[in-house]
Amino acid sequence: MADTAHAATDGAPRRDFLKLVTGAFAAVGVGAIAWPFIASLQPAKDTLALATTDVDLAPIAEGQAVTVMWRGKPVFVRSRTPKEIQEARAVPTSALPDPATDQSRVQREQWLVLIGICTHLGCVPSGQRATDARGEYGGWFCPCHGSHYDTSGRIRKGPAPRNLDVPQYAFTSDTKIRIG
Amino acid sequence: MLRFSFKALALALGLFATAPAHAAGEAIPIPDRKFSFDGIFGTYDRASAQRGFQVYKEVCAACHGLRLVSYRNLRELGLTEAQVAAIAAQFEIKDGPNDEGQMFERPGRPADRFRSPFPNDAAARAANNGALPPDLSVMTKARAGGADYLFALLTGYVDPPPGVTVMDGMHYNKYFPGNQIAMGPVLNPDQVEYADGTKATIEQMAHDVSTFLQWAAEPELEKRRAMGVKVIIFLTILAGLTYAVKRKIWADVKH
Amino acid sequence: MSIGLHNSEFKNPVVRWIDQRLPVFTMMQKEYGTFPTPKNFNYFWNFGALAMVTLMIMIATGVFLSMHYAAHTGLAFDSVERIMRDVNFGWLIRYVHMNGASMFFIVVYIHIFRGMYYGSYKAPRELLWILGVVIFLLMMATAFMGYVLPWGQMSFWGATVITNLFSAFPVVGDFIVELLWGGFSVDNPTLNRFFSLHYLLPFVILGVVFLHVAALHITGSNNPLGVEPKGPQDTLPFHPYYTAKDSVGLVVYFIVFAGLVFFVPNMLGHPDNYIPANPLVTPPHIVPEWYFLPYYAILRAVPDKLGGVLLMFGSILIWFVLPWLDRSPVRSMRFRPLARPFFLLWTVNFLVLLWVGAKPAEGVYVLIAQISTAYYFAYFLVVLPLLAKFERPLPLPESISRPVLGGGPLPMGAAAKPMEKA
Numbered sequence: 001m002a003d004t005a006h007a008a009t010d011g012a013p014r015r016d017f018l019k020l021v022t023g024a025f026a027a028v029g030v031g032a033i034a035w036p037f038i039a040s041l042q043p044a045k046d047t048l049a050l051a052t053t054d055v056d057l058a059p060i061a062e063g064q065a066v067t068v069m070w071r072g073k074p075v076f077v078r079s080r081t082p083k084e085i086q087e088a089r090a091v092p093t094s095a096l097p098d099p100a101t102d103q104s105r106v107q108r109e110q111w112l113v114l115i116g117i118c119t120h121l122g123c124v125p126s127g128q129r130a131t132d133a134r135g136e137y138g139g140w141f142c143p144c145h146g147s148h149y150d151t152s153g154r155i156r157k158g159p160a161p162r163n164l165d166v167p168q169y170a171f172t173s174d175t176k177i178r179i180g
Numbered sequence: 181m182l183r184f185s186f187k188a189l190a191l192a193l194g195l196f197a198t199a200p201a202h203a204a205g206e207a208i209p210i211p212d213r214k215f216s217f218d219g220i221f222g223t224y225d226r227a228s229a230q231r232g233f234q235v236y237k238e239v240c241a242a243c244h245g246l247r248l249v250s251y252r253n254l255r256e257l258g259l260t261e262a263q264v265a266a267i268a269a270q271f272e273i274k275d276g277p278n279d280e281g282q283m284f285e286r287p288g289r290p291a292d293r294f295r296s297p298f299p300n301d302a303a304a305r306a307a308n309n310g311a312l313p314p315d316l317s318v319m320t321k322a323r324a325g326g327a328d329y330l331f332a333l334l335t336g337y338v339d340p341p342p343g344v345t346v347m348d349g350m351h352y353n354k355y356f357p358g359n360q361i362a363m364g365p366v367l368n369p370d371q372v373e374y375a376d377g378t379k380a381t382i383e384q385m386a387h388d389v390s391t392f393l394q395w396a397a398e399p400e401l402e403k404r405r406a407m408g409v410k411v412i413i414f415l416t417i418l419a420g421l422t423y424a425v426k427r428k429i430w431a432d433v434k435h
Numbered sequence: 436m437s438i439g440l441h442n443s444e445f446k447n448p449v450v451r452w453i454d455q456r457l458p459v460f461t462m463m464q465k466e467y468g469t470f471p472t473p474k475n476f477n478y479f480w481n482f483g484a485l486a487m488v489t490l491m492i493m494i495a496t497g498v499f500l501s502m503h504y505a506a507h508t509g510l511a512f513d514s515v516e517r518i519m520r521d522v523n524f525g526w527l528i529r530y531v532h533m534n535g536a537s538m539f540f541i542v543v544y545i546h547i548f549r550g551m552y553y554g555s556y557k558a559p560r561e562l563l564w565i566l567g568v569v570i571f572l573l574m575m576a577t578a579f580m581g582y583v584l585p586w587g588q589m590s591f592w593g594a595t596v597i598t599n600l601f602s603a604f605p606v607v608g609d610f611i612v613e614l615l616w617g618g619f620s621v622d623n624p625t626l627n628r629f630f631s632l633h634y635l636l637p638f639v640i641l642g643v644v645f646l647h648v649a650a651l652h653i654t655g656s657n658n659p660l661g662v663e664p665k666g667p668q669d670t671l672p673f674h675p676y677y678t679a680k681d682s683v684g685l686v687v688y689f690i691v692f693a694g695l696v697f698f699v700p701n702m703l704g705h706p707d708n709y710i711p712a713n714p715l716v717t718p719p720h721i722v723p724e725w726y727f728l729p730y731y732a733i734l735r736a737v738p739d740k741l742g743g744v745l746l747m748f749g750s751i752l753i754w755f756v757l758p759w760l761d762r763s764p765v766r767s768m769r770f771r772p773l774a775r776p777f778f779l780l781w782t783v784n785f786l787v788l789l790w791v792g793a794k795p796a797e798g799v800y801v802l803i804a805q806i807s808t809a810y811y812f813a814y815f816l817v818v819l820p821l822l823a824k825f826e827r828p829l830p831l832p833e834s835i836s837r838p839v840l841g842g843g844p845l846p847m848g849a850a851a852k853p854m855e856k857a
């Protein structure tokens with residue numbers, strides 16, 4: 001480097017150090033400016049506060065299902081028949097693409113609570129009404145790309161990689177749940 | 181004090197010329213009340229704000245809404261989650277429609293906004309002799325003088341000077357523009373019973389509720405100032421560094 | 436120009452590859468690297484860069500605010516308060532945008548003052564100046580429409596009063612006003628179109644700013660002496676000299692900006708704008724934002740509706756012809772012993788208009804406004820044309836490097852030195 005001789009003379013190294021520190025400081029400042037903008041895109045406080053939904057289970061007869069809205073997404077609440085429960089529990093987990101026992105997916109065996117969004121690409125599977133297509137396993141069937149879910153909401157056949165997600169929920173009484 | 185140096189700066193920039201417009205109106209000057217949130221480093225006195233919330237809830241809320249504030253926001257005043265949930269549950273919030281298509285009332289949740297006392301402005305006027313009690317959510321930002329003005333107004337009820345007749349249903353107030361206000365002197369000594377044993381004088385209640393409403397209007401104030409101090413310190417250092425670099429670069433240029 | 440790859444001087448292979456095909460690096464190097472810039476700028480020459488940065492800040496914060504804002508009369512006020520309360524850092528972004536408008540006007544006013552004081556509008560920079568006036572007009576329109584968006588009392592009544600200005604024009608007036616409103620008063624359609632235009636115009640400003648800068652780089656910058664650089668001894672490469680100097684100004688500017696945003700964010704606003712718009716109640720004192728007060732004062736100084744409106748628009752339109760009103764060959768007021776006090780008086784007069792615009796239109800204030808308005812126009816229409824004829828300017832320096840008259844020949848070695856730093 002031809003500049004080396006110059007750099008050795010007084011003044012030059014201090015300027016370089018100064019420039020480095022100033023540049024670093026300015027870079028930190030620019031980074032700090034970026035953060036509030038990114039954070040403003042995250043869910044706002046009122047959006048987060050609204051993140052619970054209460055569902056009254058009393059009117060849901062055995063074999064029926066309701067769809068409720070939670071965080072802008074459909075949540076399936078299904079009152080399962082003894083036959084459906086038995087089917088779900090009879091399957092060995094080794095036969096499943098995404099192994100999970102039925103017991104691990106419900107809090108009370110009659111009530112199955114799921115986020116009604118296909119884990120493939122986000123469509124809403126059909127099967128909430130008895131007349132809907134429910135797929136080969138009697139649960140739900142996603143019409144977009146042909147994923148079949150069983151009566152525990154587990155993926156059995158098709159392109160979806162995971163079982164239908166179970167949202168966080170709790171029984172606030174025998175006939176009420178709070179999702180979120 | 182530092183707050184005033186910013187105003188002095190603005191004066192130097194020739195901007196202060198606009199300020200008189202903001203103080204427009206014939207009301208007499210608002211006395212400066214000492215609040216915990218005055219100045220650059222001021223913060224909200226939580227105990228005072230909580231008492232102020234009690235005054236709002238037991239006195240003001242009969243007529244004035246606070247529709248932009250949510251019950252959950254009370255957590256910021258130091259209330260626990262359970263306290264907030266209990267407060268929210270005292271109010272019946274309109275919700276719906278339910279599965280039958282009907283609107284229904286349910287107990288409030290922390291996520292709900294404060295329930296307004298009247299369903300709409302027309303109902304509010306009808307119940308108040310044609311006067312509209314304004315919503316208080318941003319009141320300190322919406323009045324010149326802010327919290328100082330609120331305090332002055334609440335403690336400014338005096339007998340009208342001789343020769344002034346107060347219209348029917350109006351009240352004389354030293355600090356209200358035009359002096360005749362529809363709102364009566366609502367605060368009376370010991371009107372509320374403070375849980376912490378503070379004596380509920382008119383002045384105390386007015387001070388507390390002004391603090392509470394200042395918080396309601398500018399809940400971000402503490403965060404804003406804290407961040408501002410950091411930003412200005414950072415920028416001052418950066419200014420020094422940048423100036424040093426500039427000096428160095430320009431050292432060999434003859435002017 | 437021959438067809439083929441650009442002859443790039445860059446060594447870095449990636450930069451070189453791009454530069455050969457699209458010589459943006461060569462252009463940047465030419466316009467912001469080695470660009471010869473007069474060596475005698477003072478800090479007034481920071482304000483163009485500051486205005487540019489402020490425009491960027493306004494666009495960035497505005498884009499993010501618009502993601503949360505609802506342009507509907509029933510929702511606008513609450514959506515702004517939701518930004519203040521619930522959106523993460525929403526208060527920061529909104530206060531920066533709100534005070535950024537004021538800062539933008541402060542910066543641009545100083546920029547215009549500098550242009551007038553140092554005669555930057557004179558040949559060959561007339562078009563540069565005219566583009567600047569176009570930017571200023573677009574800024575005013577943008578700021579006015581932005582102030583309507585929070586849908587407070589001042590938003591509503593400001594919009595009502597300003598749009599009603601157009602009703603002063605005979606025959607077409609009412610048609611224009613209804614066209615602006617999209618209805619029979621300022622209402623939801625008005626709010627919607629103002630939001631749309633408030634989003635659009637900043638990008639138009641950006642385009643005109645590009646032309647403004649392009650024109651600047653053809654003629655080169657003016658300087659405090661108003662004498663064109665005579666050679667390399669009078670100039671410095673833009674980088675690092677003026678990048679460093681602009682950075683200093685920028686950081687100091689940010690300190691003032693931050694002081695406003697973090698400690699007195701509502702100082703320059705009007706409290707009434709925190710009262711939701713009410714079409715049935717006019718606030719006792721309607722005042723526009725501070726940066727419009729001088730023109731507002733001119734409007735109110737004239738007792739005739741159409742006359743007031745014409746004079747108000749004329750007060751800015753007259754800037755377009757300033758290069759032809761002031762025919763004095765001397766640019767910088769430093770060498771104009773008569774024009775200088777007249778211009779400084781004009782500046783004070785402008786501030787008086789700003790002050791009186793905030794006062795009630797009654798009593799002595801009307802008289803002050805009328806006298807100030809008269810001087811505002813007299814400076815352009817009488818003082819400057821006459822001074823061009825009768826003023827005897829001070830002797831001009833021979834060049835920037837030799838501010839004193841009658842020096843010997845330039846020492847070439849010393850003069851060439853700064854160029855080595857490039």
